[in-house]
Amino acid sequence: MNPILAWIPILQPGGSLGNYWWLLLFPLVVGISIAYRATHQSDLAGFWRGVLTFSVKSTVAMGSLGAAMYLFVYLVIPMLRVG
Amino acid sequence: MSHDSTHSDEPLNWGAAFFGWIVPGLGQVSIGHARRGILAGVGILGLFLGGLLIGGVDCVDRHEDPLWFYAQAGSGPIALAADWANSALLKTGKVGELVETPSSMPRAAPMLVSSFKTVTPANEIGTLYCALAGLMNLVVIFDALKRRPLERDDSTKGHAR
Numbered sequence: 001m002n003p004i005l006a007w008i009p010i011l012q013p014g015g016s017l018g019n020y021w022w023l024l025l026f027p028l029v030v031g032i033s034i035a036y037r038a039t040h041q042s043d044l045a046g047f048w049r050g051v052l053t054f055s056v057k058s059t060v061a062m063g064s065l066g067a068a069m070y071l072f073v074y075l076v077i078p079m080l081r082v083g
Numbered sequence: 084m085s086h087d088s089t090h091s092d093e094p095l096n097w098g099a100a101f102f103g104w105i106v107p108g109l110g111q112v113s114i115g116h117a118r119r120g121i122l123a124g125v126g127i128l129g130l131f132l133g134g135l136l137i138g139g140v141d142c143v144d145r146h147e148d149p150l151w152f153y154a155q156a157g158s159g160p161i162a163l164a165a166d167w168a169n170s171a172l173l174k175t176g177k178v179g180e181l182v183e184t185p186s187s188m189p190r191a192a193p194m195l196v197s198s199f200k201t202v203t204p205a206n207e208i209g210t211l212y213c214a215l216a217g218l219m220n221l222v223v224i225f226d227a228l229k230r231r232p233l234e235r236d237d238s239t240k241g242h243a244r
Contacts, residue, residue: 010132011168011178013139013205021204027133028212034126035219038108038119039226047122 029058099227104159107220115233123223130216131158138209140169141200151210157217157224165213173197 007014017023033054041050096114103110108124111117134142143165145152155162172178174197181195200206 008178010135011140011172012199013141013201013203013209014136021208024137024208028130028208028215031126031130031133031212032215032219034129035123035223036126038123038126039111039223044118044122 025062026055026059029055029062033058093229093231095228096230096232097228099230099232100224103220103224103227104157107159107216107223110224110227111230114227114230116230120227123226127158127216127220127223128161130212130219131155131161134209134212134216135165136209137212138201138206139173139199140165141173141197142206142209142213144169146170148210151214154214155210155217157219157221158213159220162213162217173199 030051033051037047037050037054038044041047096110099110099114101110102113106124107127108120108122111120111123113120143152143155143162145156145166152162152166155165176195176197179197179199182198183193184196186192186194
């Protein structure tokens with residue numbers, strides 16, 4: 001049977017895209033942005049533009065932190081002298 | 084922050100805060116900021132339901148993951164309902180089946196866990212979605228608590244609803 005047909009939404013886990021689980025962080029950021037901008041934007045006229053900007057900024061910030069951590073672990077730490 | 088319609092000398096909207104916990108965004112709607120409340124509710128409920136779709140109701144468990152549950156409970160009764168569904172449907176085997184799993188404690192009897200329980204990133208991401216939905220709803224609730232009701236707002240022309 002097709003596993004999608006056997007899936008019971010909400011009760012049963014939907015899966016995590018395998019090795020691409022990190023892609024699920026993007027809709028997470030968008031959801032947070034919608035809730036945040038809805039309460040922190042005085043004029044809702046440019047709401048969706050604000051959501052997009054906030055989402056992109058947050059994603060870039062997280063990516064930068066990840067890149068910085070990668071460089072620290074794989075470049076800086078091996079250069080440290082032990083003892 | 085640009086809270087043009089919030090003032091520290093205004094009385095706090097405790098009723099709106101309560102409504103905001105019952106249904107995310109309803110607090111803003113109850114004080115006249117309908118569009119703002121609906122948008123906030125869409126964000127919060129989208130996060131929570133997204134978490135349940137990714138990880139299932141096993142993501143909300145007040146017995147096994149109490150700290151996560153405290154954050155998730157900010158989403159309101161929907162978190163309590165998800166926890167109930169986990170306890171009453173999954174853990175009893177009414178949905179799915181109970182399978183024997185070796186206990187983490189040596190010499191302890193095997194445990195029965197639901198076949199719908201996962202230890203994959205799906206569970207972690209789902210738990211994170213639901214917890215962040217609860218924490219963001221606290222932000223929305225505090226906004227409803229302090230936001231000036233639209234009926235009493237003397238500068239409504241300048242504010243989008």
